Every structure is written in structure tokens, then in C-alpha cells.
Amino acid sequence: MSSTPTVQVHAIYTGQCFLRNHMLFNDGDENESTPCPVWSFYIYHPVTQTHILFDLGLMKELDEYPPKIKEDFPRVFKPQVKEDVGDALKRHNISPSQIKTIIYSHPHFDHCGNPSLPHFHDAICLFGQGTQAYARPAYPINHESRFLESTFPEGRTHELTDKDYTLTLGPFEKVHDFFGDKSLLLIDAPGHMPGHQLALAKTGENTYLLLAGDSAHSAAHLQEYEGRMSYYMHSDKDAAKETLKKIAALTKLYKDEHKNVRVCLAHAGHYEDFERII
């Protein structure tokens, strides 16, 4: 029995995308692609009975993506979606309208689902510091943008500020305690893009999940960030490498304290349907 509050985390498969191999590894063939899952994570906080999502994954309505993204669909990403996050929740008897907050690792197309669907109309959309300065104005205000304005609904979009980052955690300097009980920490982890954030979920007395978004796009990157890893998809290569170094340091720090941290990337790993991850 855990003595401090924990959260439950379940994986939701929202489809798959392809990445060209040179986007993943320096020695990757640009004419070959690798299929990558697109995961969303459902988080439940039993003490307050709060339902949260960390990322929404892909949206089924592929035609609603910005033209700049759709240009890349046939030749690069080739997204495939059968069931979106809302469908999956309903199939598990969770009404999407119960979702109080959608925490975004970052607002790239494969993490934002379709937030304009009615069933998420009450959810707060929470982003890391610096996200909107980088991503807005988005499409359709800016026709060249790869981001969608609908990801930032008026009155429901919150972005963390300096005063929210009240903790540090090992090598990470900007950490937000979402529930105020350390069961879910949001960690500033730029590099993939400004405002990119991780979520550290405490799932048991000594077990943690680090929902790591697009810090990396392959489990191999967690070891090979100074070797074969390509930083093709990261807006700031040095910051992205620094984030991966910090993830490795945090994992080691916890291991030394006999705590287990499992890193869950948005595009790697295999989970059963709505698997509860611990």
C-alpha cells in the first residue's frame, strides 16, 4: 500500500505514423521508413477522482490538419488512425467529457488529436512555458504554420509560467507539481521544441513512469543520444541532447535510491489495449 498519493496510467493507441530512417538515425536510409506507434496516456488521480490525458495522439479527420502538414502525409508520415482517443475512452466506459485537463507534451500534429471535437469542450489545455510564443499564430491565421489554432482554445488554454515551476528534480530545474502532492510532476524539457514537457507519474511506492513525449523517437535513442541518434526532428539539437542526458541522469538517480523509472515515449513501446502501466 502506497503511503503517498499515486496516479494510475493507461496507454491509448491512437494509430501509427511512418518516419524516414534518416530522421531517426544518422546512418538511416532516407528512402526507407519505420512505422511508429502514436500513444496517448490516460491518467487517473484517485484522491480527487480527476481524469487527465497526456497528449491526444492523432486525429481521425486527417483532412483537418494544416496544408503544410498534409503535404508530408503521402510521402513521409502516412498516418493511419482507426480509433481516436475519444473512441478509446468511450470503449472503456470513460466519457471524454470527464477529462478535466489535457496536458500536452507539445502541440505537434500527432499529439493534438482533434481538440475541437465537442467531447473535450470542458477540458483545460495545458502547455509548457514558451509553447505559444513558438507555435502561434497557427493555421489558419498563418497559412504556412504546421500547428493548428484550434489546439489553443480561447479561455481554456493555460501555459505554465515561472511561478508554476516551484520544484527542481535531480538535473531538471523547472518542475510543476500538478496536484500539489507530487503524484504528477510536469518537467520543462525543451529541445524537440520550446515548451516541450515531460510528466513524471508516481504509480506506486517506488515506481514511476516518465511520459517523455518526443524527447526521442526510438527507445534506442535513450542510450544512443551521443551516437547514432539523428536530431533531424528537434528544433534545438543541443537542448534536445541535454534533455536526454538529464533523463538518463534522473533514471540513474532514482535507481540508486531503489526507485524504478520507466520511460514511455510517444512513439515507442508496446502496450496492450488500455494497459495500466506501472
Ligand SMILES: [Zn+2]
Ligand atoms: Zn510526435
